[in-house]
Structure formats: C-alpha cells, structure tokens
Amino acid sequence: MNKDKYSRLFEPGRIGGMELPNRFVVAPMARISADENGVPGALMRDHYAAFAEGGFGLVIAEGTYTDLASSQCFPTQPGIANQAQIDGWRTVTDAVHAKGCHILLQLMHTGALLATNSFGAPPLAPSAVLPEGEKSPRYGGSGPYTVPVELRRDDIEIIIDSHGQAARNAIAAGFDGIEVHNANGYLLDEFLTDYTNLRDDDYGGSLENRMRMPGAVMGAVKSAVGGGVAGVRLSQGKINNFEHQWAGGAGDARAIFTALAEAGADYLHLTTRQAGAEVFGSGRSLAGLARDYSGLPAIACGSLHDADAALGVLKRGEADFVSIAKGAIGDPALPKKIASGEIPLPFQSEMLMPLATLECTNAWRAANMPG
Numbered sequence: 455m456n457k458d459k460y461s462r463l464f465e466p467g468r469i470g471g472m473e474l475p476n477r478f479v480v481a482p483m484a485r486i487s488a489d490e491n492g493v494p495g496a497l498m499r500d501h502y503a504a505f506a507e508g509g510f511g512l513v514i515a516e517g518t519y520t521d522l523a524s525s526q527c528f529p530t531q532p533g534i535a536n537q538a539q540i541d542g543w544r545t546v547t548d549a550v551h552a553k554g555c556h557i558l559l560q561l562m563h564t565g566a567l568l569a570t571n572s573f574g575a576p577p578l579a580p581s582a583v584l585p586e587g588e589k590s591p592r593y594g595g596s597g598p599y600t601v602p603v604e605l606r607r608d609d610i611e612i613i614i615d616s617h618g619q620a621a622r623n624a625i626a627a628g629f630d631g632i633e634v635h636n637a638n639g640y641l642l643d644e645f646l647t648d649y650t651n652l653r654d655d656d657y658g659g660s661l662e663n664r665m666r667m668p669g670a671v672m673g674a675v676k677s678a679v680g681g682g683v684a685g686v687r688l689s690q691g692k693i694n695n696f697e698h699q700w701a702g703g704a705g706d707a708r709a710i711f712t713a714l715a716e717a718g719a720d721y722l723h724l725t726t727r728q729a730g731a732e733v734f735g736s737g738r739s740l741a742g743l744a745r746d747y748s749g750l751p752a753i754a755c756g757s758l759h760d761a762d763a764a765l766g767v768l769k770r771g772e773a774d775f776v777s778i779a780k781g782a783i784g785d786p787a788l789p790k791k792i793a794s795g796e797i798p799l800p801f802q803s804e805m806l807m808p809l810a811t812l813e814c815t816n817a818w819r820a821a822n823m824p825g
C-alpha cells in the first residue's frame with residue numbers, strides 16, 4: 455500500500471547496460487572485515503547478501519584497494535589485486551546476484567589518508583602536504599597523519615594502470631562494474647583539490663590539469679570493464695575537512711562533471727551531508743548539477759534513509775537513484791520495509807563501536823536485538 459505513495463522509488467531504472475529493479479542503492483561502506491590478506495569471507499558474503507534480500511536494487515561494495523603496494527588504507531580492508539581476493543569476492547557477487555540484485559565494486563587508492571599499509575608503502579599523494587586531522591580509531595588508526603611522498607610521473611602511470619587491472623579483476627570476480635572513488639579526500643580527490651595538489655607539471659595548477667589524473671583513471675576503468683558499468687563518486691567535503699567547497703562553485707562543478715563524462719563515466723554519484731540541498735546558490739543540488747551538466751544518471755547520497763526525503767530528491771529531478779549508507783546498516787531491509795509501510799530500524803552509532811567491523815555490528819545486534 456505504502457508502495458503507491460512511494461512508487462517513484464520502486465520504478466525500474468537503468469545505468470549504462472544495467473537494468474535495475476528500483477531506485478534504492480546501498481552506498482559504499484568500508485567495514486574492514488576481510489582477512490589479513492584482504493580476502494572477503496563468509497561474514498562479508500552474508501553482509502552484502504542481506505541488502506539484496508532486503509530489497510535494494512544495487513549494492514556498491516566498499517572502497518577496495520587496487521594493488522599490492524600503496525593503495526591500501528587499513529589492514530583488513532578487502533583488495534582486488536590477486537586471485538585469492540578475486541575468488542573471495544566471487545562468493546559475495548554470487549550471493550547478491552542470486553537474490554536479483556546488482557553489485558558494483560568501489561576502487562579506492564588511499565593517497566595521503568593512510569591508516570596502516572601492510573605492504574610497507576609510505577603514503578603517496580600529488581604533493582607532500584600534511585593532511586589535516588587524525589586517523590580514525592574506528593578503523594584501528596590513531597594519531598596524526600604523516601607527510602606523504604610526492605608521486606613521480608612514472609608512479610602516476612602505474613597507479614592509472616593498476617586501476618585498470620583492478621577493474622578487470624573485479625569483472626572476473628562477477629561484479630557488474632566499477633565505481634571509482636574520487637571523493638572524501640583520498641588520492642583522486644587529492645589531485646582534484648587545490649590545497650592538496652601543489653604540482654607544477656600538467657597534473658597540477660589549473661582545474662583542467664587537476665582533473666587529468668581522475669580522468670585518466672576513469673578512462674582506464676572504462677576500457678577495462680567491457681560491457682560493464684563504470685561510474686565515479688565525488689564529494690566536496692572530505693573525511694578530514696567536511697566543510698570544503700570547490701572554489702569556482704557551479705563553474706568548477708560543470709568542468710568536473712563534464713570531464714568525467716567525457717572520460718567515459720556511465721553515472722555520477724554525489725555524496726553530501728544532506729542530498730537535495732542547494733549548492734552555490736544555483737537552485738540545484740550537487741547531484742542535480744551533475745545530472746544537468748553531464749547528461750548522465752546521478753545517484754544522490756546523504757541522509758536519504760527517510761523515504762520522504764528520498765522521494766523528494768527523485769521527484770524534483772535532483773537524481774535518478776538514491777544511495778543510503780548508515781540507514782542501510784540500521785536496517786538492511788529498508789526498501790522492503792518502506793514498501794510494506796513498516797518503519798525501518800534506525801541506525802545507531804554504537805553499531806560501529808569500538809570498530810567499524812561487521813563483527814562489532816553483529817555483536818551489537820546479538821546484544822540489543824535478541825531473537
């Protein structure tokens with residue numbers, strides 16, 4: 455019955471060649487729950503399958519490292535860089551597909567925001583700029599970041615290629631495609647951001663130059679996925695600077711979105727504190743501008759666990775899909791609950807305490823939701 459009121463959220467949609475049953479997407483969420491070799495196991499399989507069971511049409515799996523070198527951010531983060539990792543992910547993609555849901559993998563290079571790298575690599579970044587803030591204890595980090603090593607041009611080429619290889623590995627693992635992580639202050643966002651990219655070669659300086667690396671990675675991923683989907687996630691804010699805004703406002707937004715569309719993106723995924731909120735006095739949200747400027751489908755993220763907020767974003771044409779992070783941890787069956795008129799269970803921050811692992815969430819559930 456409720457499905458009538460919220461029917462826009464339950465309409466099928468399309469991204470590239472991927473037909474989706476509805477507009478509900480699980481946003482990528484790092485849960486540091488692979489084994490120490492970055493291989494996903496049964497815990498991760500069941501975690502992702504629960505979203506499929508709960509009615510989400512698309513899952514974007516967590517930020518995953520792309521090489522056995524500098525990209526890793528946390529020790530038990532999953533990777534997609536060797537056969538064991540591919541085989542581990544295959545169990546996840548099979549379980550999700552078995553329930554009629556699609557799944558993309560988010561490829562992530564940590565850049566300067568490195569917590570712990572098991573391969574002995576130092577943090578690498580466009581420029582040797584000390585990141586603001588401190589490492590997150592929920593991810594096993596503590597204390598300040600360190601000054602990263604400035605990337606040499608040949609290392610930049612290696613990182614572009616490793617994103618392409620990781621995308622091929624993800625397709626071999628059964629993913630429907632890739633989301634490039636260009637948000638939240640990690641490597642690709644460090645190239646885009648004026649105060650973390652101080653390079654004076656053609657990867658730095660003008661916005662066009664700062665977009666060269668994100669565009670090259672997008673292009674490498676696009677050619678690697680074949681008929682699969684290749685998209686990209688962007689934000690203005692960062693995990694260590696929530697308030698950052700693009701200096702050129704809507705003009706920057708236009709240049710960034712069109713560069714990524716030209717590089718081959720099939721969709722743009724925008725995360726903000728409150729999706730749908732107006733930016734740059736433009737009368738549109740960031741996702742709305744992405745849609746307008748690129749002509750691509752947009753996924754909006756940020757406090758959209760509320761069904762009325764999610765519906766409003768679609769109805770106002772700010773986005774084509776809504777992605778949900780914390781609300782999906784609170785209740786992996788959120789779409790089914792909205793359809794049936796039940797109230798989804800709320801997210802509680804204790805679910806990610808003391809660590810953001812699946813084990814901690816499961817222990818919280820066992821203690822607080824017996825039976």
Ligand SMILES: Cc1cc2nc3c(=O)[nH]c(=O)nc-3n(C[C@H](O)[C@H](O)[C@H](O)COP(=O)(O)O)c2cc1C
Pocket residue numbers: 481482483484485516517560635637638687725726755756757758759777778779780781806810
């Ligand atoms: C536990 C957790 C892990 C996250 N990990 C990622 C990640 O791997 N990649 C990413 O792009 N964003 C990550 N995010 C950000 C979310 O995808 C999302 O942008 C943010 O939580 C806002 O959405 P919400 O209001 O629905 O929670 C994470 C968020 C949470 C709560």
